[in-house]
Amino acid sequence: MxxxxxxxxxxxxxxxxxxxxxxxxxxxxxxxxxxxxxxxxxxxxxxxxxxxxxxxxxxxxxxxxxxxxxxxxxxxxxxxxxxxxxxxxxxxxxxxxxxxxxxxxxxxxxxxxxxxxxxxxxxxxxxxxxRFYEGRAIQGHIAGSMTETNKIGYIASFPIPEVIRGINSAYLHAKRVNPDVEFSIVWAYTWFDPAKEADAARALIENGADVILQHTDSTAPQAAAQEAGNVITFGQASDMSEFAPLPRVSSIIDxxxxxxxxxxxxxxxxxxxxxxxxxGIEEGMVGIGEISDAVPEDVKAEALELKAQLASGEYHPFTGPINRQDGSVWLEEGETATDETLLGMDFYVEGLTGDIPN
The missing domain is CATH 3.40.50.2300 (Response regulator)
Known part of the structure; x- marks a missing residue:
């Protein structure tokens, strides 16, 4: 209805x-x-x-x-x-x-x-x-820096390039600050279903994830993380600041x-x-919500510097060397992804496990 x-x-x-x-x-x-x-x-x-x-x-x-x-x-x-x-x-x-x-x-x-x-x-x-993937890079940096279990959960909506780009960007930037980090991805097959989103968050938390990322629209994962305690989250599309300073430590704002x-x-x-x-960030269509005091000062400073580099064009989130999941070379050292490739992205980068659903 x-x-x-x-x-x-x-x-x-x-x-x-x-x-x-x-x-x-x-x-x-x-x-x-x-x-x-x-x-x-x-x-x-x-x-x-x-x-x-x-x-x-x-x-x-x-x-x-x-x-x-x-x-x-x-x-x-x-x-x-x-x-x-x-x-x-x-x-x-x-x-x-x-x-x-x-x-x-x-x-x-x-x-x-x-x-x-x-x-x-x-x-x-x-x-x-x-360019939501720019915000995902910042989230990944914070997530990789703050996880204590080295397990990050990601609630994905549908296997379309927009969502796959976000997963890859978050993973790459978490991995760069924490080589031991692992991603677990749950495909919810919905944009908005609070009950399903909450169940996905709880399952990820029960499996050891102490950071939850989401590409779904409700605040249910935030509430599930708050209920669990010792789990951090990020607002999706909107600030979701009612859950700050914990579990929500920052957000992507459209x-x-x-x-x-x-x-x-x-x-x-x-x-x-x-x-x-x-x-993207440069034009203001992608905003980064306030980074809460729950984030260590050095990590916050690094995240803000990354934001500035993204806004200025000094840095691109998909800059080589980056391999595809199967180990084949995608981007050589210093090479950046083209918009055409990003718009059609249908693969995981190296290090991510599992298959992308059809």
């Missing part, structure tokens, strides 16, 4: 290519969410950005949203309904919305679509994502607001064009 919320507002005038809106015609911006707006993570941050759009433009923009929309046929129906309701731009905010977004966009050529984390574009479909404001403005100005955006 999912709850649909449509905010009342004035009727909108569909945007035709190259034509700007009249001053008294509000733009209607729609948002399709994979989880509830109160998930405390991914969808929460997308909805914060929607509210920032409202604050920025006031009566010039009307926003609507639908939360907890399953990926697949349900998504196509929800996106279609939003387009039929008069939306001028629709943000579809989960990887599994990619094909439904493309399908609906073909039927509504005058509506602009923005798809998060995907790779399929069209004249009226843009794609955007964040800041979509500047991008959403910019793209809605482009629709208003009649300048919107299809594009592909992949921003």
């Amino acid at each position: 999912y709850r649909r919320t449509l905010l009342a507002g004035a009727a909108t005038l569909a945007l035709t290519a190259g034509a700007a809106f009249a001053q008294d015609d509000p733009v209607k911006a729609g948002f399709i969410y994979v989880g509830p707006i109160g998930d405390g993570g991914w969808t929460y941050e997308h909805n914060k950005a929607r509210l920032a759009v409202e604050e920025e433009f006031g009566d010039a923009v009307e926003t609507v949203y639908q939360e907890s929309v399953p990926e697949g046929a349900d998504a196509e129906r929800a996106i279609t309904q939003m387009a039929l309701s008069g939306a001028d731009i629709i943000f579809t905010t989960s990887f599994g919305y990619m094909d439904p977004t493309i399908a609906v966009a073909e039927k509504f050529p005058d509506v602009k679509f923005e798809h998060a984390t995907g790779y399929k574009r069209a004249d009226n479909v843009s794609t955007y994502s964040a 800041d979509w607001a500047p991008y959403y404001i910019d793209r809605v403005q482009a629709v208003m100005d009649g300048t919107w064009e299809s594009q592909d955006v992949w921003h």
Whole structure:
């Protein structure tokens, strides 16, 4: 079941290519969410950005949203309904919305679509994502420095390149500060399922993990770690600061607001064009939550220096020498990964155990 919320507002005038809106015609911006707006993570941050759009433009923009929309046929129906309701731009905010977004966009050529984390574009479909793997490098450094059992647990959502990149980045940077570290990965096959996420966290903790990383959206792993004690965690997508200073010692924060404001403005100005955006720490799309006092001062200083190097472009998280899991060379000494390789990443780096599910 999912709850649909449509905010009342004035009727909108569909945007035709190259034509700007009249001053008294509000733009209607729609948002399709994979989880509830109160998930405390991914969808929460997308909805914060929607509210920032409202604050920025006031009566010039009307926003609507639908939360907890399953990926697949349900998504196509929800996106279609939003387009039929008069939306001028629709943000579809989960990887599994990619094909439904493309399908609906073909039927509504005058509506602009923005798809998060995907790779399929069209004249009226843009794609955007964040370089989360940069934040994972910082998390890995802290995790590898702080673990006492040398066992780190990772709750993964789906085996797509975005998630695999994060696992590899976190592992490489944990391993560099602690050669004895081991990763255990649990594939949850969900973005948001608090019960399943909590069970995964408890299983990892019972197997000796004293650090839990997650690429799922709820705060359930944080709560499970807090209950267990002597386990550290990191906020995912949102700060999750209610669990600081322990177990949550830092976080990756997704800041979509500047991008959403910019793209809605482009629709208003009649300048919107299809594009592909992949921003990171440098542009502010990936934020690093405050590192708590539970982290030793020297480790905190190293993590902040790493953040600065990532922001400046001085350092790339995937810099060789790095081998693939089977021992074959992936990156030579000093070589950095191309975006093309990272966007299609479907392999573990050397040292990680287990197989990536199909």
